Amino acid sequence: MKKLTKLSTVMVAAAALIVAAFLAGCTESPKEKAAGPKKEGAVSGQKQNVVTPSEKFQAGLKKAQEGDATSQKEVGAMYVEGKEVQKNVNTGIEWLEKSARQGDTWAGFALGRLYREGKDVPQDFGKALEWSKKSATGGNESSQLQIADMILKGQGVKQDIQQGLTEMKRLADQGHVWAQYSLGITYADGVYVPKNTQEAVKWLTKVAQQDNEAAKRAAQAKLKELQK
Secondary structure: OHHHHHHHHHHHHHHHHHHHHHHHHOOOOHHHHHHOOOOOOOOOOOOOOOOOHHHHHHHHHHHHHOOOHHHHHHHHHHHHHOOOOOOOHHHHHHHHHHHHHOOOHHHHHHHHHHHHHOOOOOOOHHHHHHHHHHHHHOOOHHHHHHHHHHHHHOOOOOOOHHHHHHHHHHHHHOOOHHHHHHHHHHHHHOOOOOOOHHHHHHHHHHHHOOOOHHHHHHHHHHHHHHHO
């Protein structure tokens, strides 16, 4: 039972890192991320108006109220995290649901994670699975991984270790860093499958070679543990 509790805690923590990364970055578009840090102005020395966090939130809220799915997701994430606005999880969930219903898969993933963790809302595996499936159907691989892990553990669905493991491996083979990490942890701890240190090291090493810093740190820590 201690091993099972330990693995469940580790897997939840790993998935929480996905949500944290999502919430931290959801207010910045892919184009903005690719462009790097914003400059003072197009011409050296040119001044730009500084947008305060409050103004940024109000601008996003206006777009969300007008029906923009991306803004709804961003505003929802701000409320859930208490970022640039007073934390209000229920209001955040309302905005995330509006966004997810319009097809934003990351909003659906965040909802699935929130209900699965049961940290800020009552734990509800049924709702977690519902939103995760909606997101996964839209192609979100993190939601696909979340469902695989729930099947592996029998959370809100009949437990099927082989099915969960097969789906997890499919995602890992495609390069999904957290699927690789989850496989590594699963083989390292040997709760749901026979312990296999060689397989654990293989998958965790793949994670350590990727660019995702949070996943890399978690994998490196586990690899050190396995070497003791």
